[in-house]
Amino acid sequence: MHELSLIQSLLTIIDEHAKKHKFTRVNQVNLSCGRLSSVEPSALEFAFKTLTPAGICAKARLELTILPMKIHCATCDQEFASEGADPTSCPHCRGDQVMVTDGWQELQLIELDVD
Numbered sequence: 001m002h003e004l005s006l007i008q009s010l011l012t013i014i015d016e017h018a019k020k021h022k023f024t025r026v027n028q029v030n031l032s033c034g035r036l037s038s039v040e041p042s043a044l045e046f047a048f049k050t051l052t053p054a055g056i057c058a059k060a061r062l063e064l065t066i067l068p069m070k071i072h073c074a075t076c077d078q079e080f081a082s083e084g085a086d087p088t089s090c091p092h093c094r095g096d097q098v099m100v101t102d103g104w105q106e107l108q109l110i111e112l113d114v115d
C-alpha cells in the first residue's frame with residue numbers, strides 16, 4: 001500500500017510547516033491528485049488515520065480533491081475534461097480520435113487549515 005508512504009512524506013512536510021509557522025494543531029488537510037493517479041482515496045484516509053493517532057494532525061480531516069482528466073480530440077482539436085470513466089468519444093464533434101493528455105497528477109498538498 002503506497003498510500004502509507006505518501007502520507008508519511010505528507011506528515012513530514014506538515015511538520016516542517018508547523019515548525020516554521022508555529023502552529024500546533026491541524027484542522028484540515030486539503031490534497032489533490034489526478035483521476036488517473038494510483039492514489040486510492042479510502043486507502044489514503046486509512047493511512048492518514050493510522051499514522052496520526054496523536055500529534056498535530058490527530059484531529060485533522062483529510063479532504064481529497066480528484067482532478068478531472070484532460071482529453072484532447074484529434075478531429076476538432078479541442079481539449080475537454082472528463083470526470084467520469086475513460087471517454088471514448090468527443091463531446092464536441094462525437095469523433096473517436098480522443099487521447100488522454102492529463103490526469104496523472106501525483107498527490108499534492110493544497111492547503112492546511114491550522115490553529
Ligand SMILES: [Zn+2]
Pocket residue numbers: 073074075076077078090091092093094095
Ligand atoms: Zn472533437
